[in-house]
Amino acid sequence: MRPIIRLCLPLFALLLAACAELPQRPELPTQVAVPAGSGTRLDSLVAPAESQHPGQAGFHLVGTGPEAFAIRARTAAVAGRSLDVQTYIWNDDLTGMYLAYALLGAADRGVKVRLLVDDMDARSKNYGFAALDAHPNIEVRMFNPLPSRIGTLAFIGDFLSSGKRLNHRMHNKTWIADNRIAIVGGRNLGDEYFGASEEVNFVDLDFAMIGPVVREASASFDKYWNSRAVYPVSVLNPGAVTPVMLENLRSHADKVAEESKNSSYAELLKRDDAVERLLGGDWTMEWSSEFQFVSDDPLKALKAEVLDKSDVLGVLIPVLKSAQHSETLISPYFVPGEKGTQFFVARAQDGRQVRILTNSLAANDVAAVHGGYSKYRKDLLEGGVKLWELKPLPGSKAKASMFGSSGASLHTKALVVDGERLFVGSYNLDPRSTSLNCEQGVLVTSTALGGQFEAIFDQQSDGARAWHVTLVDGDLSWTDGKKTYDSEPLATTGQKFQAWLAGVLPVQSQL
Numbered sequence: 001m002r003p004i005i006r007l008c009l010p011l012f013a014l015l016l017a018a019c020a021e022l023p024q025r026p027e028l029p030t031q032v033a034v035p036a037g038s039g040t041r042l043d044s045l046v047a048p049a050e051s052q053h054p055g056q057a058g059f060h061l062v063g064t065g066p067e068a069f070a071i072r073a074r075t076a077a078v079a080g081r082s083l084d085v086q087t088y089i090w091n092d093d094l095t096g097m098y099l100a101y102a103l104l105g106a107a108d109r110g111v112k113v114r115l116l117v118d119d120m121d122a123r124s125k126n127y128g129f130a131a132l133d134a135h136p137n138i139e140v141r142m143f144n145p146l147p148s149r150i151g152t153l154a155f156i157g158d159f160l161s162s163g164k165r166l167n168h169r170m171h172n173k174t175w176i177a178d179n180r181i182a183i184v185g186g187r188n189l190g191d192e193y194f195g196a197s198e199e200v201n202f203v204d205l206d207f208a209m210i211g212p213v214v215r216e217a218s219a220s221f222d223k224y225w226n227s228r229a230v231y232p233v234s235v236l237n238p239g240a241v242t243p244v245m246l247e248n249l250r251s252h253a254d255k256v257a258e259e260s261k262n263s264s265y266a267e268l269l270k271r272d273d274a275v276e277r278l279l280g281g282d283w284t285m286e287w288s289s290e291f292q293f294v295s296d297d298p299l300k301a302l303k304a305e306v307l308d309k310s311d312v313l314g315v316l317i318p319v320l321k322s323a324q325h326s327e328t329l330i331s332p333y334f335v336p337g338e339k340g341t342q343f344f345v346a347r348a349q350d351g352r353q354v355r356i357l358t359n360s361l362a363a364n365d366v367a368a369v370h371g372g373y374s375k376y377r378k379d380l381l382e383g384g385v386k387l388w389e390l391k392p393l394p395g396s397k398a399k400a401s402m403f404g405s406s407g408a409s410l411h412t413k414a415l416v417v418d419g420e421r422l423f424v425g426s427y428n429l430d431p432r433s434t435s436l437n438c439e440q441g442v443l444v445t446s447t448a449l450g451g452q453f454e455a456i457f458d459q460q461s462d463g464a465r466a467w468h469v470t471l472v473d474g475d476l477s478w479t480d481g482k483k484t485y486d487s488e489p490l491a492t493t494g495q496k497f498q499a500w501l502a503g504v505l506p507v508q509s510q511l
Contacts, residue, residue: 020147020157023235030226033084033218034112036179040080046180046210057211058285059444061452065195066272068187068206069095075177076102079111084221086116086174091190092125098260099189101253107137116225118170119145130240131249133233140233143170144301149237168301171426171437174217182209182217184442185424186413196265203460205412207424207442216293220440227298286448295440310434312427312441319417326353328457329415334358335372335430345383357461360389361499362490363409371502387469388461420450
């Protein structure tokens with residue numbers, strides 16, 4: 001082959017990939033969640049508690065990875081009617097494969113499983129999801145899919161031809177069993193989110209919920225499931241939805257499940273008090289009649305432009321404005337912009353305590369996002385806002401990722417106002433969550449839950465885990481009570497350059 005032809009082949013392939021189009025989306029019948037009933041084990045466990053608290057919903061803050069994993073695995077094991085799972089990322093690692101094994105087991109028992117995954121990360125695991133779809137009781141759909149199913153050049157070509165659309169992603173995370181119990185919050189499905197990774201141990205938070213709020217979560221799931229932004233994987237890649245692919249996946253999942261019994265993570269689960277209490281039925285719920293499940297319109301993803309609108313933010317702004325004495329926030333990616341900075345400074349100068357915990361540059365997996373935040377840091381501090389930045393764990397290193405959320409120490413997205421109005425969800429306080437991605441969360445009024453979150457904030461902002469950022473003689477200073485830094489602590493030259501570049505380029509709307 002002539003050298004010039006060899007050099008041109010990748011360009012030809014890229015041009016062909018850029019011409020790829022999504023297949024015609026068929027007209028699909030509207031599907032709704034299987035209603036709660038009375039014949040499953042979850043019915044017998046949950047219904048009596050609901051009947052004792054009419055008009056209220058029960059909430060349990062899930063702060064540890066092992067407990068978060070155990071709840072999902074346990075509910076999959078005892079579900080009798082339905083499992084609805086919505087996620088941004090599903091990794092094919094130890095915990096991710098075990099949960100796939102758990103879903104297959106439920107489907108084998110006759111449970112109807114609906115799996116809705118954002119296609120940005122799922123595309124690389126396309127054959128696994130297609131294999132699941134081959135099960136008669138499992139249906140898999142992809143949110144805002146890419147036209148191509150494999151190949152890096154094809155992936156690049158998709159963005160060349162449809163980049164504005166593909167820039168909008170579904171960041172929601174929901175796990176609903178029998179329409180009786182729902183887990184929502186910040187966690188994707190994979191080792192780092194459940195404390196099973198040896199590289200990075202996330203700080204994350206979920207709500208486990210029972211009562212009428214679960215039906216609100218199911219209604220949101222249905223809204224996304226039936227959206228024209230969603231495609232069945234069988235339409236995107238029909239050739240991969242075969243019994244042979246399913247059996248291959250089942251064999252792999254069975255092997256992983258067997259190996260997991262002797263893993264160090266299995267030992268961790270056995271030693272975790274929260275997991276033991278869960279399995280023993282000792283599971284404390286806080287009940288409230290003031291709650292709201294909120295999610296963005298899934299059609300937000302089909303907009304070509306950057307929107308100045310978020311249904312989630314539309315709920316949070318009035319809550320923050322209602323604060324009488326305090327606002328405490330945790331956001332891994334915090335890019336307030338000029339308006340947000342002015343908003344929080346005004347709250348602080350009116351006498352409210354405003355405390356914010358976010359990732360340090362060294363702990364952040366998207367250095368560009370830190371650049372978008374750091375340009376407002378001094379103004380926030382001068383205005384009276386209190387800032388903490390989470391340290392990276394000893395021996396760990398944040399992994400750069402185009403998807404984010406794959407190596408940062410901090411992943412919790414939550415806030416509390418006046419110690420009693422608590423929000424937990426997928427929403428970061430940044431332009432991407434507001435204007436590009438679809439997000440969701442739960443707002444509940446409870447002094448008990450608010451106090452639990454304040455305790456989590458105090459623990460994570462302690463000097464052992466975070467640096468307190470202040471101004472000393474007008475200059476930024478980071479301290480943990482033992483050592484003080486006058487520049488971004490432990491950050492590499494590369495991280496500092498990326499953050500600086502993002503701070504000077506006009507890319508804030510994309511952060």
